[in-house]
Amino acid sequence: TSRDGVLRSCDERGNSSASRDGGRSNGYGLPRCQRRCFHKEQVSNVKYYGGTANLMDAKGLSAWQPTISAQPWLFSTKLVRLSELVRYASKKAALDQAISDYLMRVYLNVELRRVLNTLPSHLRSKWEVTNLNSRITTMVAKYPLVESEVEALGKEVMDTYIKLFLEEDNSEAELIYANSIMKKVDFSCPTGKSIIQIQSWHSDWHDDRRWAFKCSYLKDLYLLGNCYWTDWLYEVGTRDWKYSCNGNRVIKGWYSQHHDWWDTRKHKLRCCEVLMTTDGITKFAPSKDPDDRDTDGRSGPDTTVQGRLPSFS
Structure with a gap:
């Protein structure tokens, strides 16, 4: 708003226009350019960490989840951090932490356990494997997770996986x-x-x-x-x-x-x-x-x- 109390807005070409009623004659209480931006956000599908979602929809998050498995990583579009939707720094940091923590828990509980479960049954019963599974369970129970600790455990799982296979003294x-x-x-x-x-x-x-x-x-x-x-x-x-x-x-x-x-x-x-x-x-x-x-x-x-x-x- 300018000093004379006139609300300045913009049209589709970016030209400035002025309205004494604050641009509210349309009944929305928002200038036209803001309404267009808001409408665009409502109808656009945005890519976040894979999948597609209209996060402005009432069921945006729940509708997003099934699309991730179908389209897990969409590098053809610019990935946008969910925290960019949050205005306040403290809440932005908290959302970043929550997303990072969730992804690390999936990595521990799903990916690392999947790797260990691909070992033959006689290798899965070895102490090294049961110990790693126990440590995964212990780490998943922690909050918040520490990325360096998760990476170190992941490396140990992969190193153990390779080591156990290579120690098999099979003819083939x-x-x-x-x-x-x-x-x-x-x-x-x-x-x-x-x-x-x-x-x-x-x-x-x-x-x-x-x-x-x-x-x-x-x-x-x-x-x-x-x-x-x-x-x-x-x-x-x-x-x-x-x-x-x-x-x-x-x-x-x-x-x-x-x-x-x-x-x-x-x-x-x-x-x-x-x-x-x-x-x-x-x-x-x-x-x-x-x-x-x-x-x-x-x-x-x-x-x-x-x-x-x-x-x-």
């Missing part, structure tokens, strides 16, 4: 996925084993890969140790990379980080010296697929992987 080695999309890879074969297969699966939606590895004891091939991590391979901004561990060394571990800005990954390999009585090293090279294809490189019978990777991110 297991192919184990070592990361989730957009997350780091931190993988090493257990003592006495080396990598015999490297596989990756590409997600077009996220433009990232999941990596899987298979470890095994090998006939006539003995790991002596003397291991080292390479420098970064496939540095940010490049497209192709190849690498072979030097001399009588094989790949025993793999570390990888996703770079959000470049939508690509950089890698380090753990090379370990071996003693061979037969030709037990394979320099495998899967076909040079385009960057968005899945890849699968494996060694031959009774051989392990030394290196030479194809063109992929």
Whole structure:
């Protein structure tokens, strides 16, 4: 309102208009531009953490929930924080905390338990697994949750999951996925084993890969140790990379980080010296697929992987 008591409003083109009655002749008690904004908020579907919702509707929140599972993440639209709808700082912070806490509880109670439940029954009964389930229950009962503690427990669950599978001394080695999309890879074969297969699966939606590895004891091939991590391979901004561990060394571990800005990954390999009585090293090279294809490189019978990777991110 100006000093002369005239209410200034705007039309659809942003032009200013004045009304002595405060713009209330329409019966709504609001200037036209404000009514249009209010009406737009009422009829628009807005994306919050996935799904679609008209939060101005009386059943907005309850109607929103079923749409999340159908459309969990809609990166094609700008994600808006629910707390942005709140005007007061204290209430905004409280809503942020409530949302964060809810998502962390779902991660603990649903995702981490799902991971542990995928273990075979004889592994689920191990002390390591029952202890982790007990700690999940204890942490879920806390309020508020601490993000660093939740992340640490999540890492321990994933590390235990991989460790238990790799310790299975089966004749047929297991192919184990070592990361989730957009997350780091931190993988090493257990003592006495080396990598015999490297596989990756590409997600077009996220433009990232999941990596899987298979470890095994090998006939006539003995790991002596003397291991080292390479420098970064496939540095940010490049497209192709190849690498072979030097001399009588094989790949025993793999570390990888996703770079959000470049939508690509950089890698380090753990090379370990071996003693061979037969030709037990394979320099495998899967076909040079385009960057968005899945890849699968494996060694031959009774051989392990030394290196030479194809063109992929």
